[in-house]
Amino acid sequence: MVREVEKKNIFKPMVVGNNKVNISIVQYADDTMILGEGSIQNVVVIKEIMRCFELISGLKVNFIKNKFRAIRLEDQVMERYAQLLHCKTIExxxxxxxxxxxxxxxxxxxxxxxxxxxxxxxx
Known part of the structure; x- marks a missing residue:
């Protein structure tokens, strides 16, 4: 789902390196990191992806266990985004x-x- 919204330019991925490589998702074991620009649009898209995952899989996402971190954003903005996702911030x-x-x-x-x-x- 993350890659699909990235392809449709709905989600803006994190861009790294001199070659401007897009990174939007990193998965390992049963953990997932979603990486993108620090924008309200991306936060809303992440929330919608999580909700779609719940509906499709029948599983419940435990937002309290989720962690959120924004790099190069003011702390107040990061806290607001974390509240929208119903999760805590992490250092x-x-x-x-x-x-x-x-x-x-x-x-x-x-x-x-x-x-x-x-x-x-x-x-």
Whole structure:
């Protein structure tokens, strides 16, 4: 379903790398990560996909167990999006092996170097 809404330009995926590769879904075992632009349209589409999954499969999505994280969005916006999805937010930490430091994304742009004081910083 995620790939279909991406093909129809209803869902805007996350774009990474110099080659501008689209990534919209990562699945492993019984977990799924949906990756996309931080927009209200994407949040609504994710909510609709989850509802369709419930109707098609007959299973119930436990939104309380779901976690949401927006990178490069203001905290208030991220909290509002999480409320719309009826889930909690989660912190994410990145480790960049070539710098031997823990880092976090800037509000805009790429990863910023972390201070030497804290090896582990969260976003």
């Amino acid at each position: 994410i930490t990145f480790y960049l092996s070539w710098t031997d430091n823990w880092c976090k994304p800037k509000k805009k742009g790429n990863l910023e170097p972390c201070s030497g004081k804290n090896k582990k910083e969260t976003i």
